[in-house]
Amino acid sequence: MAEVEFIGLRKSFDDVETIHGIDLRIEDGEFAVFVGPSGCGKSTLLRILAGLENVTAGELRIGGRNVNRVAPKQRGVAMVFQSYALYPHMTVYQNMAFGMDTPPGGKEALRELVLDAARMLQLDQLLDRLPRQLSGGQRQRVAIGRAVLREPDVFLLDEPLSNLDASLRVRMRMEMAKLHQRLENTMVYVTHDQVEAMTLADKIVVLNDGYLEQAGAPLELYHHPANRFVATFIGSPKMNLLRGEVAALSDAGATVRLPDGRELLAAVDATGLEAGAAVELGVRPEMLGIDNGHQAEGDGWVHGRIYVSEMLGEGTLLYVNLEGQSEPMVVKQEGVRRYEEGAEVTVRMVPEHCHLFRADGRALPRLAT
Numbered sequence: 001m002a003e004v005e006f007i008g009l010r011k012s013f014d015d016v017e018t019i020h021g022i023d024l025r026i027e028d029g030e031f032a033v034f035v036g037p038s039g040c041g042k043s044t045l046l047r048i049l050a051g052l053e054n055v056t057a058g059e060l061r062i063g064g065r066n067v068n069r070v071a072p073k074q075r076g077v078a079m080v081f082q083s084y085a086l087y088p089h090m091t092v093y094q095n096m097a098f099g100m101d102t103p104p105g106g107k108e109a110l111r112e113l114v115l116d117a118a119r120m121l122q123l124d125q126l127l128d129r130l131p132r133q134l135s136g137g138q139r140q141r142v143a144i145g146r147a148v149l150r151e152p153d154v155f156l157l158d159e160p161l162s163n164l165d166a167s168l169r170v171r172m173r174m175e176m177a178k179l180h181q182r183l184e185n186t187m188v189y190v191t192h193d194q195v196e197a198m199t200l201a202d203k204i205v206v207l208n209d210g211y212l213e214q215a216g217a218p219l220e221l222y223h224h225p226a227n228r229f230v231a232t233f234i235g236s237p238k239m240n241l242l243r244g245e246v247a248a249l250s251d252a253g254a255t256v257r258l259p260d261g262r263e264l265l266a267a268v269d270a271t272g273l274e275a276g277a278a279v280e281l282g283v284r285p286e287m288l289g290i291d292n293g294h295q296a297e298g299d300g301w302v303h304g305r306i307y308v309s310e311m312l313g314e315g316t317l318l319y320v321n322l323e324g325q326s327e328p329m330v331v332k333q334e335g336v337r338r339y340e341e342g343a344e345v346t347v348r349m350v351p352e353h354c355h356l357f358r359a360d361g362r363a364l365p366r367l368a369t
């Protein structure tokens, strides 16, 4: 069993605290993905797990054992770095086999193990090549192969796909998912890429400035972000936020008055909220509808003018200027539709698709997914 637990974990560099008390549990066999803005502490947490950095306070447990003072080699972890860290003068075979203990079956058994891993990663035709004779994706697979051969309980990957071009990233993303299915071990993966996080993770861990903002299944974070930070970090294009104040409260949710006087209902559990409180109404671009005339019965709607429209091929992104809001609202429409810049439009929003955030950024629980 190799579950990973961070308990009140803190890290300081030269008396400056950068990780401020993280409590997190990653289950045995779970694929956990760390995301967050640059400098939030993703790599530091991974390096702490690998034993490359000390813990300043709190506890790190792997498989139920406190490993704060356990040497990297004894932790049952293997790490794949962004830079791959291959030895340039060694062949693919030598890079993969380097530092491995000879198994009971001797050298021949060792060779079989390396060949098995090479076959799995489609490197078996490349074993005699040097790293400089490989493509980026192939180098990446060698680095992964080397880690797989250590048979780690916990596999650590620090932005493993970030040096690859877009199409190779997509292919390697699929390979990562397959690898996890095959190995069934615990994986901790750092990325900047939204799509990688959403598609690969069993659990996304959102970090911000050394704090854990939320950890949960990708769709849980998408539908029920705990706060404004997670709401705008998960999802692309990001969630729209409209400033307003609470006009009325009912069992159906909170009615929000926008600066232009228009009122919209958000279907949230408004317990504890007070009329007059400053709030932000959130709605995702893909949950908005556009029409040029009438609003549907019962829906909330706002008027605006098209600022810019972008045709993406599979869809259209509209940036709509609304009265009293500092940023244009982004609306994602399926299919290619032409809109004239400056045209007046009605944006429809359904109460069940709205999120509501208090002034301190905390989300109110939504009544629907």
Ligand SMILES: Nc1ncnc2c1ncn2[C@@H]1O[C@H](COP(=O)(O)OP(=O)(O)OP(=O)(O)O)[C@@H](O)[C@H]1O
Binding pocket: 013, 014, 018, 036, 037, 038, 039, 040, 041, 042, 043, 044, 045
């Ligand atoms: N060796 C170090 N000495 C001093 N400060 C450090 C050291 N390593 C990391 N830090 C600081 O700790 C914080 C977290 O850095 P970390 O590299 O973990 O962020 P990150 O989320 O991985 O960022 P990125 O996405 O840019 O790689 C940053 O403020 C960074 O400057």
